[in-house]
Amino acid sequence: MIGHRIAAIPGDGIGREVLPAAQRVLDAAASRYDVRLSWEELPWSCAWYAEHGAMMPADGIDRLRETDAIFVGAIGHPRVPDHVSLWGLLIPIRRAFDQYVNLRPARLLPGLASPLRDCGRFDVAIVRENTEGEYSDVGGRFATPAGDVAVQESIFTRRGCERVLRYAFALARSRGGRLISATKSNGIMHTMPFWDEVTAEVAAEHPDVEWRRMHVDALAARFITDPEDLDVVVGSNLFGDILSDLAAAVSGSLGVAPSANLDPTRENPSMFEPVHGSAPDIAGRGVANPIAQVWCGAMMLEHLGHPEAAADVLAAIETVTADPVLRTRDLGGKATTKDVTSALVDVLAKA
Numbered sequence: 001m002i003g004h005r006i007a008a009i010p011g012d013g014i015g016r017e018v019l020p021a022a023q024r025v026l027d028a029a030a031s032r033y034d035v036r037l038s039w040e041e042l043p044w045s046c047a048w049y050a051e052h053g054a055m056m057p058a059d060g061i062d063r064l065r066e067t068d069a070i071f072v073g074a075i076g077h078p079r080v081p082d083h084v085s086l087w088g089l090l091i092p093i094r095r096a097f098d099q100y101v102n103l104r105p106a107r108l109l110p111g112l113a114s115p116l117r118d119c120g121r122f123d124v125a126i127v128r129e130n131t132e133g134e135y136s137d138v139g140g141r142f143a144t145p146a147g148d149v150a151v152q153e154s155i156f157t158r159r160g161c162e163r164v165l166r167y168a169f170a171l172a173r174s175r176g177g178r179l180i181s182a183t184k185s186n187g188i189m190h191t192m193p194f195w196d197e198v199t200a201e202v203a204a205e206h207p208d209v210e211w212r213r214m215h216v217d218a219l220a221a222r223f224i225t226d227p228e229d230l231d232v233v234v235g236s237n238l239f240g241d242i243l244s245d246l247a248a249a250v251s252g253s254l255g256v257a258p259s260a261n262l263d264p265t266r267e268n269p270s271m272f273e274p275v276h277g278s279a280p281d282i283a284g285r286g287v288a289n290p291i292a293q294v295w296c297g298a299m300m301l302e303h304l305g306h307p308e309a310a311a312d313v314l315a316a317i318e319t320v321t322a323d324p325v326l327r328t329r330d331l332g333g334k335a336t337t338k339d340v341t342s343a344l345v346d347v348l349a350k351a
């Protein structure tokens with residue numbers, strides 16, 4: 001029996017519904033391969049913030065350091081400003097553990113309909129830089145004689161760009177062999193030409209990968225006009241974030257979009273959380289789609305060294321999405337979180 005210690009942070013809103021659902025499915029998949037997941041439940045969330053004035057305790061990062069992986073539901077509540085909750089929990093975790101790759105696959109799953117009329121095959125991996133770039137705390141607000149001014153600096157380091165680009169090119173090599181780098185070097189005159197330069201250098205190390213750069217606005221349009229053409233897309237923190245929500249929408253719903261915050265060196269625990277947020281509009285009603293969270297769990301199993309268990313979970317997801325009765329509201333159906341979860345566990349039991 002192989003054991004893994006996993007920090008489980010359900011967080012807020014639907015995170016508290018989809019995370020326990022995914023735990024059921026992952027336990028079922030892991031047990032088939034004699035793998036035991038020991039969950040350490042951590043209540044860090046906006047509700048915890050209301051009680052303690054912080055999103056996690058002062059020793060939170062040290063406690064997480066002891067675990068093999070971190071499994072997160074969703075963080076955010078209308079009563080706590082979003083920048084407080086994000087910068088109080090997820091961003092410190094990503095940075096403390098050097099989770100410099102944010103890998104966000106998006107795929108049109110069997111049976112699901114894209115909002116695009118002629119989507120065809122859609123299977124893209126978005127690689128987002130996850131520790132620097134536009135999401136920086138350098139800047140400030142200033143009162144000037146000409147009025148209020150807000151300044152936000154972007155930080156792009158050679159090391160930060162190189163390592164995420166190397167990951168993306170290697171991923172392209174293991175998939176369809178094609179990569180697009182998102183840029184905006186026409187309008188952003190310092191950081192983006194630098195990103196482009198480093199991309200060209202890393203590309204030279206991977207002559208077998210067919211690559212090109214595209215301005216992010218044109219690339220966004222490409223997701224709509226030519227989704228079949230995409231394989232690996234790599235972008236800065238902000239560009240990757242925006243493009244992955246677009247990719248999720250093309251694949252049918254945010255409710256099926258997973259995300260992994262990876263430290264590919266494996267020196268630190270990696271973190272797995274869906275692309276979606278806490279969805280206050282549907283929270284507490286038992287109707288959230290658990291598939292994004294379950295798919296995050298499959299990525300976690302894979303990262304922990306259990307590709308067969310991960311493949312079983314993905315196959316179960318595909319079986320369930322193919323059944324119209326098992327669609328949650330976001331996919332136009334009537335199934336509940338529990339219906340979909342039980343169906344996933346049943347499929348795994350029969351496999």
Ligand SMILES: NC(=O)c1ccc[n+]([C@@H]2O[C@H](COP(=O)([O-])OP(=O)(O)OC[C@H]3O[C@@H](n4cnc5c(N)ncnc54)[C@H](O)[C@@H]3O)[C@@H](O)[C@H]2O)c1
Pocket residue numbers: 014018073074075076077078082090254255256273274275276277278279280281282287288289290292328330
């Ligand atoms: N990583 C995170 O934890 C994360 C990510 C995005 C937003 N947030 C936070 O979540 C809160 C709500 O943000 P938002 O409303 O902009 O985005 P959201 O992703 O929570 O919801 C957007 C829309 O998608 C629907 N949706 C999302 N996930 C779904 C699921 N699994 N099943 C069915 N429908 C689903 C919601 O009902 C809503 O209509 C905010 O506080 C925001 O900061 C957190």
